[in-house]
Amino acid sequence: MLIAKRTSVQQEVDAADRNGEKIKADIQHWSKRVDKVINEEEKKVKDLQDKAKNKCFVGLCPNIKSRYQLSRKAEEGVAAVDDLIQQCQFNGVGYRDVPEAILDASPKDFETFKLREKVFNDIVGAVKDATISIIGVYGLAGRARRLCERLKKEKKILVVLDDIWKRLDLDEVGIPFGNQHKGCKILLTSRDQNVLSSGMDAENTILIGDLDDGEAWDWFRKMAGDSVESVELRSTAIEVANRCARLPLAIATVARALRNKSLFAWKDALRQLQRPSSKNFIGISADIYSAIELSYNHVESEELKQAFLLCSLLRRDTRIDDLLKYAIGLGLINGVNSVEEARNRLLTMMSDLKASCLLLDSNTNDQYFDMHDLVCDVAMSIAFKDNHVFTLNEEDVLKDWLVAETMKKFNMIRLQYPSIGELPDELNCPQLVLFLMFNKDTSLKIPPNFFRKTTDLKVLDFTNMHFSSLPSSIRLLTSLHTLCLDQCELRDITIIGKLKNLEILSLLKSDIRILPKEIGLLVKLKLLDLSHCTKLKIIPPSVLSNLSKLEELYMGGTFIQWQVGGHANQRSNASLAELKTLSCLTTLEVHIPDAEAILGGLLFKDLQKLGRYKIFIGKEWGWLGKYEYSRTLKLKLSTSIDHLDHGLKLLLRKTEALYLDELKGVKIAMQEFKDEESLLHLKNLHIQNSLGMKYIINDNGAVNKNEFFQLRSLTLQIYHSSLAFALKTKVAQPPGLNMSYLFSVKRLIACLQMLFPCLENLLLSSINVERIWHIQLSNTSFHNHENLIVKAFVNLKYLEVYDCNNLKYLFTVSMALDLLQLKEIKVKNCPTMEQIITTEEAEEAAMNSMD
Template sequence: MTTVEFVVKLLLQKLSDLLIQEAEFLSGVCDQVEWLQAEFRRMQCFLKDADTKQEGDERVKNWGRDVRDVAYDAEDVIDTFVFRTAILKRRGFVGVVKRWAFIFNKLVARHKLVSEIERIRNKIRAISESRSTYGIENIGQEAEMSSTRLRLQDWKLTSPLDQEPDFVGFEKDLEILVARLMKGELCRCVISVVGMGGLGKTTLMKKVYNDTRVKTHFHSSVWISISQEYGVRDLLQNIVNCYKVISEEELKKLNVIQLRHIISEYLKEKKYLIVLDDVWTYEAWDVLKDAFPNMNNGSRVMLTTRNKDVALHADARSQPHELGFLNDEESWELFCKKTFPGHVNSCPQYLEKLGREIVKKCHGLPLAIIVIGGLLSRKEPWEWENVHKSISWQFIEGEVKISCILSLSYKDLPYYLKPCFLYLGIFPEDYEFHAKKLIQLWAAEGFLQQRGDEMLEKVGEDYMKELAQRNMIQLAKRSSSGRIKSCRIHDLLRDLSISEAKENMFLHVVHENVGVSYTFRARRLAIHHNALREYTFLKSFTPRLRSLLIYTHEVDEMLGRKPDKFLYTGFKFLRVLDLHNVKTELPSEIGALIHLRYLSCTKTWLKRLPSSIGNLRNLETLIVTSFYNIQVPSTIEKMQQLKNLHVTSAGADVFYVSWGVIEGHPRLDWISNLHTLTRVKAGKWMEGCLGKLTNLRKLGIGLGEGEFDKVFFESIVHLECLQSLFVAAGSKFPASASFKSLFNLHKLHLQGELEGLSESCEFPEKLSKLTLRDSYLRRDPLATLEKLKSLRILRLLEYSYIGVEMACSAQRFLQLKCLHLERLYQLEEWRVEEGSLPSLLHLRINYCEQLKKLPEGLQHATTLKKLELWNMHPLFKARLQEKEGEDWKKIHHIPSIDIHYME
């Protein structure tokens, strides 16, 4: 029911916008629109009460469906009217005849709107009368607040989101699996972990995979997620990408057989570990197994699966490791960690008996315990009894039915989070989705509620944090500033989101071998992988569709070589269009999609955006990635709602491949809402414009050969809101280059030659992430950079430094958490004094071919959690040998070590 409440809320917002933005065209019909607005406001009041009474009452559910349907009808009427008026405005009029035609068409549009509103009014009257028919006329008369709206005290919400998943009860399993990996026969064998969904197979496997003993035992290790919706070519490409043996362009030319051969040849001389997570079928193993050669050197393949037969099929000689349920005490320990995070005393004594009874109903299944713990962490103690009574599940045919507990957590979500959770079903299984993208999609759909002058992005971040605190999503990565960077959703929770979304006509997901109902009425459609090769099935859907997201390998294969015949004209109400792997040019017809808020075309071969893109006056986010330099028409100056413009590379190396070229001299300063402008080339458009984009938070620009250097550096001093800046110089940065005036700048990426850090560049005090590339510095850059007190991430990449020595001084780099040294080909010695790098968590060194040993002072970096050494000198192999190597004492305290040696 809460989903219906949200549908009505979005409709009310749309009605308000209509009255403000279309005042001229609504002359004479405002009363009807205001009546509609008032009626839906009254319905909204009834819905708040109905939400508390719908459980188990089919009459209330049916009434809610009626309200949802009429709200959808009203939305269609409004969007149709806006579409018609937009066409009239675009055509305008010149001369007497066209003027009279314009007036006539405006009157026709009004008449149609009045007629449609009258039809909606009749439906609303029928729905109001049906409350008596259904015997539910008393709803709306009580003002009690739903218990699901209440919150637990703030002290229960203090746990950090970026903590490792709680590891409880699998200690013995960990030791058994580590031993099986490192001991036993030399021939390649498959070690399988078997168990039902939600049992913790992936959590255990990650613990094994990241174990220091395992990392140092194998020369090469790779983690690949399979899922039910795998694509063979994608899987093999992902493995090749992990080894970085060929370029992205070469990779795309290879077929499945060739990809398997490349992987096999690369692994022949290595003791490797391959982890295949979530294997569902025999076929998934059969298409991959030939890529993993048996060289009798102790190599291993590990896989997780819910099907024991799949494990035996992969290696009949190897006994699958079957994961059991947690015992009572382990279950209780996990429950307390999730329900009372960050508190030593854990569960209060007066709640323990009831808490243990709730835990007992979870039957030792970790996912169920985690989800119910997340739910109770936000409940008042007196509400626990209600939760306890709501849980009624049992073992069915050897498996635990957990849908009740998961559904309970969904129903407990506040109304503003429900559509956000349901929307997660758009992503394919095991997909790691970027937080920024999801927030932009939520904003385009209208899910984010404005809170005063606060930016919607901040609202979206808070929504995501709350979902994570409730354990409805899993945190994957954080940015340098501590923000959530990417997330995942557990398979079972994803299934729940898809099921609930389908029932509420909110979203429909199409995947392989699943047919499409011709009675489909959902407002959003997501197509995963190669679900359907033909696009003709789309014609069976009504034009009600508001969002179309296609995650296939080849969009053009599915839509045909000229998709503009239908895709860009058949769905005139689209707010979100997300396409991948488009080879053809975008047609001019895309300009007809005037309702679009979000447009993304990624991994494309586009060379130019059509000038009609300027007609998308409501567009907020435009993302295009291509293997070519993209021509951006000057008509973008008309898109005054645009907040995010990303024109990025689709290649493997995002710093060298493609740029957006803005044509002409558009007035971008008119786009006052612009927050993000990335990967564009410097040009005439900057003159008198760039310095006026004062709302910019993120900017990425290529300066070319220096023609616009002066304009750029004179302009950026006015960008006081700028938080992230990427600048690529054509050759070298001017001696006068300075960034010190950018007080809010947190991230800075400079690509191009610098005469010297202290002379040519000044950095702002708040800088927390710095990347240098092609700087050709001759003096040790650390001597200057160690003075940046807020620096948390430092990346010195290819040719950033061409000297032979570097040193980290004592009591310096106090905040640095991540240090990345890559392709410093001349570096021979690196010294770290004791007391330096006291906060370092992650160290990565890649292709520093002359570096023969690790610094002595590294042994004092006791905070270090992860060490990656890729393609280093062969001498490292002996020096880092466990317990015996000269450098082992420097790294033995590091939990996760990943080493790949040069051939």
């Protein structure tokens, strides 16, 4: 356990170091003590083990006195180790230090150095002046210097700055170059060569040219399909391809839009492309603009077009979940009756847009979407023209708001971290349906009557705002369906109870402490997001149970002390029992710190309709990281799995990712999952901190071996009979024989796949297992048993084993040969590990000796 703690701390230290932080003194001191103790104790343990082997009475008996003395010494070591474990309660390992000034001795910046020296002298002079009591120093923050220090730690590093539109001061950003750091190379991309050569002093610029005619046509044909080679279409298709300016993006969007279309559609497209738009955008030619606009015009439905324009408005830094909240609020998704149906429809629309090359997958996170900047620019111009959208970005500075007549036309406004002096007393936008404001100025206030003339507003999102109370005019937004107050400082939000038509309420990462009881008045609410509200401690009784239409509840990373039992009038906090009354609930993310709160409560018996869930039981679990699977359980229990209530066991059957910590009294981890409780959907299994565990899987009783071998024998008999019949009669076997064979094969496959047929990831940490797969021999051969069990793990891709002190090997040869999907094995800190793969003979001998 101490080694595991030391490893965890070191991982945090490494992460802090990569982020340019300095390591706290107590962390360094603790780590040095641990390293010393570990080395000493490992030597001491080996020495004690050797001495303990000494015997008395001519080697017939153990030396009791010697062993007693040795055990006392061992206890002293245990106390030292336990003390260090108890001290491992650190609140972070690193801290941000004030970095030293970046001083560059290169001739180019010599004047800058002189100016800094003058600033220093001026500060010293002001400090010595007895008439001055307050001195102000202003300039760039400590962050650029931190970045510079971090980059200088790397001997060689490549920094890529993508899509530069104007000159960027690298000193201001904190990127060292030239004599500051000889090993730092900077790669810039831009649409404009002048920005690179003149603005950024690039020593070498390389043109990414257009495709040549042959490449352009090959790419166009691939995107449009082979039908373009037909006699009817070929000549027109070639002209269309030539109008795409040999740009891959334009070719892809046009070709996809016209795929499988008739000749008249191709000719109409050619007519449009021959009359390019007169709009002038920096870096976008009229031809390219027309090509992308044509693709948009060929989008099949108005619903899909509006979804595309909303994506362009949000650009590439928005989660798909947020897009869903906005789309539902705006009513963009038709013909759906639930949030889940809306999500599926939205994902389908996004898939269609990706197929049309108008939308992209995110390169970093599948929970986000991306869009090519050229496509986004064209889409925004369409949105400006058709939907009267007003946007400001981070680099924009708004000094004066637009004239009243212009403001009245807007129906969507997005303010994404711009610099705004102040907001108008009233937002005079009677047609406004969406208002998004992402704020970076904590002093910016929303006037009380700000929403008095925006009563048709459907979606409102404030991010990173400070509210002592919400503006009083918000009560007038009777058409509001979506309200997001993410990352906001919130105090009095009781006025939200007036928004009777609200369907989606998100307080993600806000600092709200008490959820007002007025939230219980939102009887139309379908989605409530309280994720990562770390200061939220109280939800008044009956608030959740009153939300009878609630379909999705997100409370991951929020730690409510759920109360058990008692009438609502006698409780001061919410009870888990309230969740049982939510008959429409299909998605739940919740953290239950106290496992006792669920035992015997039959909570999960009423939650079998959950299609998506992340349920963490036990206070030690963390919510950080990426969760790939939509049905995840993390359990730290005071009992074994066998003692769980029946409802939770039923929920386990649907689980895709299962994490188990400190299983009590369990020697075989998966033994308690009987045939009817098999985890057929399980893809990820993580077991940790279960020192009494001997095996992960024991095949004894997990599969009906007699049935398996009978089925196998029957299958072979039917096969040979069928083959003999075919050879004798020279015709195919009769239908009855064929059906019997197929039925037998299906039964055989079902028998083979009884345990974990979908498991892809297996991680074992700090457990004392002797074997991962424990095969018990009986009348049949060892090799046949081996294959029987391994067939249940044919999809295993990743195996990680950490701190398993009794494990001698991972696989036998036949196991390894059957794991055809296996990509990666990680083994760390397993001191008794002798082989990754062992032979069946060695395993059989070991097991026979145990018998």
